[in-house]
Amino acid sequence: MSTIAPPPAPAPETPADDTPASAPARHATARALWLRWRWWGLCCLVLLLVGVLIAGIPAKEDHPALDPRSGAARGTRAADQLLQQRGITSGTAATAAELGRALREADTTVVLTRPNELTTRQLAELGSIGRGEHSRLLLLAPNQSALNAFAPGVRADYSAPDLKPPIGPGCDLPEAVAAGRVELDNQSFSGRPGDTACYPGSTLHALLSRTTGTQQVIVLGSADPLTNERLAHEGNAALALGLLGAHPRLVWQVADPHPQQDAPAPATPTTVPTAFPTTGSTGGGSTGGNSGGTTTDGPGDAPVERHGDHRTAQGEPRKKTLLDLVPAGWHWATYQLGLAALLAVAWRARRLGPVLGERLPAVVRASESTEGRARLYHRADxxxxxxxxxxxxxxxxxxxxxxxxxxxxxxxxxxxxxxxxxxxxxxxxxxxxxxxxxxxxxxxxxxxxxxxxxxxxxxxxxx
Structure with missing residues (x-):
């Protein structure tokens, strides 16, 4: 005869804790949320940090070379600031109409930083303007078309320069005498009798000055003495301040945002790199080794696009792509990040080890399955x-x-x-x-x- 075992005695009631029962549950829930979302939070923090760093990177220089607003190596902000400290009023002119008004003003120095970008019609109109009294016109590395318009009789030599910088003035022009030895190694010129020729090579000169009454035209074969990177070399600063500070008002030619679609000024029959990306000109001339221009082999040749020039082979403006807006340094950063990602993939793949085969069906003991499921339940509370x-x-x-x-x-x-x-x-x-x-x-x-x-x-x- 079998008997039924009595039911077990009920477990003694445990005294109530001072801490609420929900406190451990809340703690466990917070810990589970932290373990689940910690990597996403870290990724968001890294992205936020990268965004702050990118926002703090200085913007790409928007002004071209020889622009008085540009602080880049080929800009002229340093010379312009020094002149303003001396009381010179500085301004800019972009269009042919603005240049014409500047040329008519008295007691004004006008600097044509890019005379080779002016079209044939613009050169003819500006060359026929009656310039103001006590005025000076400074041409930087002009081609022959610009010389014919503003300094008839001056011939430019586009062959290899025979100058060995730094060179002495070799003339009695006050600005050149005060500057002494400067760095000029690009174009050289020959003028008419009566012109003041300075900085001689074996046959030609890098600077010519022509004075007619109170009006003066100065032709300079290189813009290097005016740039930020060369201003402190030799007597470049003295020459730049002397040439630009002769009158109380200074006007710089800057790039025209809306250039005329007109026939460009004819170029010389030799291969000459221009100083800047042209905006309707295929003329030659150089301003001291600036990159980003066009090359022509004759008056009828089409411009050839170089790095930094956003124009097609037919001279039409080319639309900028997304890669054109990315600074050059970020391309290398992208390559480095890609290489780092490949190395990380190779590193993690090596840690996985070789693939092992397993005979199926695999026998898993019930205790292992129970313990594994229990651990999952415990980890997830x-x-x-x-x-x-x-x-x-x-x-x-x-x-x-x-x-x-x-x-x-x-x-x-x-x-x-x-x-x-x-x-x-x-x-x-x-x-x-x-x-x-x-x-x-x-x-x-x-x-x-x-x-x-x-x-x-x-x-x-x-x-």
Missing amino acids: ARGHAAETLRRATRRRAAAALGLPHTSGDPDPAALTEAAAARLGRPPADLQHLLYGPAPTDDAALLRLADELDDMEWQVRQP
Whole structure:
């Protein structure tokens, strides 16, 4: 004769803690959120830092060479600032109309930094203008068309220069005498009798001055003495300030934002690099080795595009692409980042090791599967899901032991609790709470629930 074991004594109630039960749950939830989102937060922080660094990078220089607003190596801001400190009023002129008004003004020095970009019509109009009294016109590395318009009789030599900088003035022009030895090594010129020729080579000179009444035209073969990078060399600063500061007002020619679509001034029959990207001119001339221009081999040749020139082979403006707006240094940075990414891929791939084959089907012990699933539940703090899994398994096994039908899904809750209560002699409410109650709030409650379910199932299986 078998006997039914008495039900286990209920576990003693633990005294209530001063800390609320939800505090550990909130802490565990915050930790789980941190572990889940920490890498995304780090990526956002890195992107924000990179954006701040990129925003702090100085913008690309928008002004071309020989522009008084440019602080680049080939700009002329340093000379312009020194002249303003001496009381010279500085201004700019971009269009032919603005240049014409500047040439008509008295007591004004006009600097044509890019005379080779003027069209044939513009040169003819500007050359016929009656210039103001006590005025000076300074031409920087002009081609023959510009010389014919502003200094008739002056011839430019585009062959290899015979100058060996630095060179002495070799003339009595006050500005050249005060400057002494300067750096001039580009074009050289020959003029008419009566012109003042300075900085001689073997046959020609790098500077010519022609005075007619109170009007003066100076032709300079190189713009190097005026640029920021060369201003402090030899006597360049003295020559630049002397040539530009003769009158109380100074006007610089700058690039025309809307150039005329007119026939350009004819070029010389030799290959001559221009100082800047042309805006409707194929004329020759050089201003001291500036990069980014066009090359012509004759009056009818089309300009050939070089680095920095945004014009097509037909001379039409070319639309800038996205790569044109990216600074040159960032191209190398992109290549370096790509190389670093490839090295990282090779490094991580090596750590993975060779591929190992496994015979299928693989046998996994039930204890390993149970422990693995339990670790996942514990890591995710899924106590409710774990408790429901234990209860569902207990309900199905208890229903089978009690002979209750459960062809699909769980057995009927009322029938299960009534049958179990009759078998065990316990109140149906206790079994209802045990089998269908709320989820445990901590790990200790989950362990107690598992023990109670195991004990109930053992008692139900007893005959």
